[in-house]
Every structure is written in C-alpha cells, then in structure tokens.
Amino acid sequence: MAPGSLAILLTIAGFAAYTQTLTGFALGLIMMGGVGLSGVIALPDAAVLVSILVIVNAAQVLAKGWRDIAFRQFAPALAASLLFLGLGYVVLNLMASASLDWLKVVLGVVIVLSSIQLSLKPAPLETMSGPLSFAGFGAVAGVMGGLFSTAGPPLIYHFYRQPLRPASVRETLVAIFAINAAIRLVMVAGAGQWPTSGFWWGLLAIPVVMLATWAARRYPPPLSPLAMRRLAFLLLFLSGLSLAVPAILKLAAGHG
Template sequence: MSLVALIGFLALTGGAAYTQTLTGFAFGLITMGGVGLTGLLSLPDAALIVSVLTFVNATQMLLKGWRDVAWREFRLVMLTSVPMLFVGYWLLEWLAGTRADLLRFILGLVIIVSSLQLARKPEPLARKSGDGSFLFFGSIAGLMGGLFSTAGPPLVYHLYRQPMPLVTVRETLVTVFALNAVFRTGLVTFSGDLPSWSTLSSLLAIPVVMGATHAARRWPPPLSPATMRRVVFILLFLSGVSLGAPAVIRLLAAA
C-alpha cells in the first residue's frame, strides 16, 4: 500500500469510527463503501481489516458500556449469527475469485438498501419482539458480517424498534459486532487467507480508530440524532450507487 493510499485509508476509517461511536452502526458500511469506490484494498482484504478495527472500536466503547448490554437478546442473536458468518465468508471467497463485478454490485446493493432502511426512524414496539425474531435477524447479520464485515443494518433496525433504552441498544449492537469480528478474524487466520505484509500496514489505522472513538465521546458534533442519521444516509446512499452502477453496466455488457 502506497503512502497516499495509506493516508486515505486512515482518514476513511477515522471518519467511520467517529460515526459509529455516535450512532452504534455504520463503521463497516462506510469503510467498505469507501474501499469499494477507491480500490485502496481488495474487498476480502478490506473486510479482514474492518473486522480488526471493528473489534478495536467496540472494545474501547465497551470498557465503560458493557453493563448496559441486553445479554439475553445478545445470546439469541449470536446463536444464529456465528453459523451464518461462516456461510457469508464462503460466499465472499467464491465471488471474489471469479465474479468481482457481481461482488461489487452486491456490496453496492447492500449499502443502498441499508441506507434506505437506516434513514427511516424505526417505529417503537409496545412489547419486546419474540425470541424467533432475534434469531432471524441474527442470521442475516451473520451472513452480511461474513461477506463484508457489515453485520449492522438489519439488526440495527430490529433493535432500535425494541422498548429498550437507547444506551442498551447501542451497547448490545457494539458487543455483537465485536464478537462477530473475533470469529471472522479467526476464520480468516485459520483459513490461511491473510493479506500481504504491505496490506497489513493498514492496521496503522488502529490508533486512528481509537483516537476517533475518544473524540466522538468527548466532543460530539452539535447535530441532533435525526440530522446525524440523514448525513449518514446521504453518504451511504451515494457511495452505494457509485459502487453498484458501474458494476451493473459491466455485467450487462458482458451478458
């Protein structure tokens, strides 16, 4: 990775960490969308780096917030999330080898759908959802986590609808992301698919992520939560369209 590419990646992950600390989501989406648009890294390598950085961000947040985690719902989500993470990782390896444009289209579509979903303010439920719903959304989160290290959107939407304190929702989400990141990083390591030493230089983003996380907690922007969600929505939607549209054009031309 060149010095210019490394600086660009550090700036991208810093912004993503700052956003996730404020909202509880979007780190993987912003980072993977930015990588897909700029080509700073291959998508499989970027997904591994995102997993490591997600764990760093989550650990820093949970040092103080672990008491607020909804542990019962967390266990339900992880019960299906972990097996589906393996399925998602297998799909990534299969698509990355021979179907790069299809992979970019899928990532772009995931980002667009996620942005539209997150732009809507979830209507709160009067009663907590049943166990089956947490199992279902956990499986979708695991599949997306295995593919792109972006386990958030479906689970974010589901948890934000629950009659639980917002701090509980945020810390539960962060804990899910952290454990998924551990499993995904371990899977890549045991599969022998570690990137080159040059690519691993992107792990210099770790102190940047830590600094951005601290900055977001210490100096949050003077924006309302609704405005912050709109900003994230616009960024994600535009990056998803920019990433997916060229891939669709190439796929149609090759058909």
C-alpha cells in the same frame, strides 16, 4: 502499501469513525464503501481490517458497559448470526474468485439497502419480541457479517424497536458485532487467507479511529443530530450506487 493509498485508507477510517461516533452506526459500511470506490486495498482485506476495528472499539465500550448486555435477547441473535456467518464468508470467497464486479454489485446493493433501512425510524414495540425474531434478524446479520463485516443494519433496526434501555441496546449490539468479528478473523486465518504483508500498514487506522472518535466528541460539527444522520444516509446511498451501477453496466456489456 503505497503512501498515497495508506493516506486514503486512513482518511476513510477517520471519517467513518467520526461519523459513527455522531450517529451510532456506519463505521463498517463507510469503510467498505470507501475502499470499494477507491480500490486502495482488496475488499476481502478491507473486511478483515473492519473486523479488527470493530473489536478494538468493542474493547473500549464493553470494558465498563458489559453488565448492561441484555443476555436473553443477546443469546438467540448471537447464535443465529454465528451459524450464518460462515455462509456469508463462503459466498464472499466464491464471488471474489469469480469476479470483482459481482463483488462490487453485491456490496453496493448491501450499502444502498442498509442506508434506506437505517433511514427509517423503527416504530417502538410495546412488548418484547420473541427469541425466533431475534434469531431471524441475527441470521441476516450473520450473512452480511460474513460477506463484508457489516452485520449492523438488521440487528440495529430490530433491537432499537424493543422496550429496552438505550444502554442495553448499545452494549448488546457491540458485544454481538465484536464476537462475530472475532469468529470471522478465525475463519480467515483458518482458511489461510490472511492478508498480504502490505496490509498491516492498515492497522495504523486503529489510532486514527481512536483520535477521530475523541474529536467527534470534543468537536462535533455545527449540525443537528438529525442533519448528521441524513448526511450519513445520503453518503452511504450514493457510495452504494457508485459501486453497483458501473459494475452492473460492465457485467451487462460483457454479456451483450
């Protein structure tokens, strides 16, 4: 990997981790959006890197917090997400082999829709949703996780509506995302589609993410949490549009 490309990748990773620490979401979405716009590495390789970073983050979080996992809600959501993870991964490979532009369109649309959905404050429920609802949202998350390692938005929305303690929601989500990421890495290795040797310089993002996480806790920006969330939504929305619109225009011109 060229030094300039590596510097851009590490900057994106640091910004994504800093934002996630302050807002509670967006590491995968910002990473995939930034890589899609900059082109520093291939999108399938970026999804592998995001999976690795998710597992590293989860190891830190769950080392002490695993007891807070809400296992009754965790089980159906995880089972459905794993069932549909393969579908998302197959679709990714089909699009990657057919057209990079289609890949950018789908990623851009996913980021735009996720930014809109995450900007909505979920109305809290008085009673716990049933297992089928957790399975349904888990299935959607599985497809998104298989595609781009961005399984978060559907489950974040659904879990934060439940009458659960915030710690239980956080630990449960982290556990689901980590297991999905691990299984996705197994799929990549099993399919013989492991990234090229130059990709491994991207693992320098691990200490960068750890440093950015510490910096966000120690030196938060002079913005309210609400302002920070709105900034994150805006950045995601604009990055999704910047990815999708040029690719749509290029595809339209090719068919014109």
